[in-house]
Amino acid sequence: MVYKRGKYYWFKFTWKGQPFYFSTGQANADVARTLESKKRIELAENRGGIKKKIEPPTLRRYLHDNIIPWAEAQFSGKPKTLKWYRNEAKVLCEYRPLADAKLDALKAPLLTGFKSSRLKQGRAIATVNSTIRALRAVLNHAIEDGLIDVAPKFKILPGANVRSWILSPEQEPKYLNACTEPLRTVATIILDAGLRPDECFRLKWENVRWIDDKRAVLIVPGTKTEAASRIVPMTPRVRDILQRRWEKVGKQTSGWVFPAKKAAVGHIVPNTIYQPHLDAVANSGIREKQFVLYALRHTCLSRWGASGMDAWTLARLAGHSNIKQSMTYVHPTDQSLHAAIGRMTARGGDKIGDNAEITVPDGDSNLLVVTTELKELADNGEVLEWPNRADC
Numbered sequence: 001m002v003y004k005r006g007k008y009y010w011f012k013f014t015w016k017g018q019p020f021y022f023s024t025g026q027a028n029a030d031v032a033r034t035l036e037s038k039k040r041i042e043l044a045e046n047r048g049g050i051k052k053k054i055e056p057p058t059l060r061r062y063l064h065d066n067i068i069p070w071a072e073a074q075f076s077g078k079p080k081t082l083k084w085y086r087n088e089a090k091v092l093c094e095y096r097p098l099a100d101a102k103l104d105a106l107k108a109p110l111l112t113g114f115k116s117s118r119l120k121q122g123r124a125i126a127t128v129n130s131t132i133r134a135l136r137a138v139l140n141h142a143i144e145d146g147l148i149d150v151a152p153k154f155k156i157l158p159g160a161n162v163r164s165w166i167l168s169p170e171q172e173p174k175y176l177n178a179c180t181e182p183l184r185t186v187a188t189i190i191l192d193a194g195l196r197p198d199e200c201f202r203l204k205w206e207n208v209r210w211i212d213d214k215r216a217v218l219i220v221p222g223t224k225t226e227a228a229s230r231i232v233p234m235t236p237r238v239r240d241i242l243q244r245r246w247e248k249v250g251k252q253t254s255g256w257v258f259p260a261k262k263a264a265v266g267h268i269v270p271n272t273i274y275q276p277h278l279d280a281v282a283n284s285g286i287r288e289k290q291f292v293l294y295a296l297r298h299t300c301l302s303r304w305g306a307s308g309m310d311a312w313t314l315a316r317l318a319g320h321s322n323i324k325q326s327m328t329y330v331h332p333t334d335q336s337l338h339a340a341i342g343r344m345t346a347r348g349g350d351k352i353g354d355n356a357e358i359t360v361p362d363g364d365s366n367l368l369v370v371t372t373e374l375k376e377l378a379d380n381g382e383v384l385e386w387p388n389r390a391d392c
Helices: 029-045 061-074 079-094 108-120 125-144 171-178 183-195 197-201 236-248 271-283 295-306 313-318 324-329 334-346 349-354 362-379
Strands: 002-005 008-015 018-023 206-211 214-218 230-232
Touching: 002 029, 029 061, 061 079, 061 125, 079 125, 108 125, 171 183, 171 271, 183 197, 183 236, 183 271, 183 295, 197 271, 206 236, 214 236, 230 313, 295 313, 313 324, 324 362
Parallel strands: none
Antiparallel strands: 002 008, 008 018, 206 214, 214 230
């Protein structure tokens, strides 16, 4: 029997009077049923106390027969993740020493040759590291499948470029004035709400919630991770442009905010928005190679961090699954650290262990009201499920 326990599916059955309980480590029911069948077969082949040794396949065969079918079932609703698995599997198969080696023969020297080969081809360090991470994931699956006992510790290359360039306040109006629609609206939303470009492309009118005459929020479904599902209050600028766009389409209650007739998915996609972005960068006179569309999200998060926003709040609004990601944007000064302790003491922070009442700062009152109202709506099933604190 396959059943869900927490985040993952488990299965249980009785074999020769002995109960078996296993966590599949999978969130997909079909994959869990497949793993249950494989476990039953393993037990059947091991009857009589004779354990049948499983010969590990080559990396190429394992990718083709196991990993890609698993990824297609697991990430059918996450095209970018599925594309990543497919692309990295192709890269691994192109390097024959790795691809033709059996899973239990994959050692550090083989990976060293792979790294050198990719770097000689002119690949960026971050690109090479992406493939190494994919190989790690593949070997972890091989352990779960009982093909190998332990995975080698493959190290990623140091020195990868980290996205650090941000759009300055002086450059922002030049860029936005050079943008055509819908790029101008998309760019403004990313700059003010910190959405990932793909999250912005997939916005629907049912994701836009008007609270009152001044307040509104964006409900981000989140397709990348569970933490990506979140609620982001709109700035006045974002509310203004989205309200005008909403009124222009007859105040729709459903449908894409950024529809595209030519796109098979119904909404704008990277291929239809990136060229206008390149044109806007050129026309604005901003000469910076790192100015990709995603740099607008980096700009927003950097501004949040510089404003004094704490890492937990930034993680919640940005949809980060790891607080370490958010901490890179938060750089508190000595003065702000002392001020934080002072505020805590003034509010009875030394009595927190005794259930002291904590007052929300005045500057956060609007956000508190918005999130409280939305929580009530979520409890009534009117909006998406409220993300758990642990998912931040």
